Amino acid sequence: QQQVKQSPQSLIVQKGGISIINCAYENTAFDYFPWYQQFPGKGPALLIAIRPDVSEKKEGRFTISFNKSAKQFSLHIMDSQPGDSATYFCAASREGNTPLVFGKGTRLSVIA
């Protein structure tokens, strides 16, 4: 049973464009939703996270949009740069102290 479904599997975006990655979750007890960025040969690094008391959170060029009723959340990368090329994972947990459940990842390529 996959508790967090992520799409698309891969994404190619022009430099300066907007990258959008979507996730849907099943467990309504989840209340912590982070996004991780992973470069080849490295472990995942926390990019941005949201809790369900807000519908949007922005940090620099990265924005999480959260729709509690639809059980969906998404990552928007504005002004995408070649350095953003990496694999992105959404995840979820309960109260931030249960193990993270990860999506399968999205491989983002930003081309000049």
Added chain:
Amino acid sequence: ETGVTQSPTHLIKTRGQQVTLRCSSQSGHNTVSWYQQALGQGPQFIFQYYREEENGRGNFPPRFSGLQFPNYSSELNVNALELDDSALYLCASSWDRGSDGYTFGSGTRLTVV
């Protein structure tokens, strides 16, 4: 402040062998969680150690076991290796069992042949 260090970075083992992977947690963290990341997949939770005791386990067989030491470093042991155990093994340290403060290491790439 030091990050999470894992060793070795790469390892090749034969089916049926045993392997030990090591993780040094970030300074100030007392919890270590281990994840398995198969190629092209997201990380999957194996187990967590808090104050030297197992504090939760994912859907992995008993041949996956671990230890946490007084300095909060940790080991992951896998017995009777199978081909499907080939994966990137990630260690994440955090404070007080939290998953909202994870710092991941770069992982150990295990190949079973």
